């Protein structure tokens with residue numbers, strides 16, 4: 001669980017300096033270690049909106065899932081830089097910005113996200129992992145349901161919710177010790193039978209729900225901001241590499257939405273290989289080490305000891 005959170009933050013931070021660069025640029029000059037500056041002129045180790053909202057989510061989930069508490073954390077991030085790396089918001093997706101503005105009003109949190117087919121950016125997927133950790137000891141249906149609901153705060157289309165459900169069930173299977181191909185196979189069986197699955201959306205996940213995804217060549221894998229692309233890219237990185245470093249560097253070197261692909265892949269790789277597999281020279285560059293460590297320790301303790309609280 002610790003590896004999940006640190007793995008996601010490090011993956012995000014590896015991608016921040018090269019966000020929006022092309023795969024051709026990454027082929028010529030691949031990211032091989034923690035860099036700084038570049039796209040956002042941030043020091044090395046800086047996580048972006050992905051990491052900040054993931055940490056806000058973990059904090060909100062300490063005492064179980066409360067949409068209002070999660071909404072409150074997101075609003076504090078956008079207005080006060082809560083859980084941002086250096087106290088300021090420097091990168092934010094359009095869907096997330098619009099939804100958090102609505103969350104600041106009196107709307108029901110789970111109605112705040114955009115629900116149009118064009119609202120399926122990866123902004124809920126990038127922050128959803130704490131749900132998988134918090135409910136890992138529960139049935140897959142609970143993990144999937146909470147993930148789908150928590151997506152709706154910023155991304156309320158059924159496709160985004162299903163992507164979050166799939167990702168969190170895969171993460172829960174990995175936490176349980178499954179290898180990536182088995183985790184995907186088991187998740188596919190679950191999702192195809194789950195009563196909460198929006199059946200009309202299933203066809204969009206044919207590739208993500210098949211471990212043969214790992215046999216596809218790199219040029220078949222897109223890495224833009226579309227939620228289905230990000231899910232596929234993260235799973236592809238997990239299936240085609242054999243350690244944490246390879247998995248996150250593969251993700252970042254796909255180019256385009258590098259921070260989010262790195263974050264989403266890094267969370268899963270952190271589970272699979274564990275916290276100790278994350279290079280110290282990368283993890284040690286994350287800012288706010290003390291507060292971060294306290295939150296992670298508190299959150300993981302709740303996940304393990306108090307999993308039965310709702």
Ligand SMILES: [Mg+2]
Pocket residue numbers: 048049050091259260
């Ligand atoms: Mg970002």
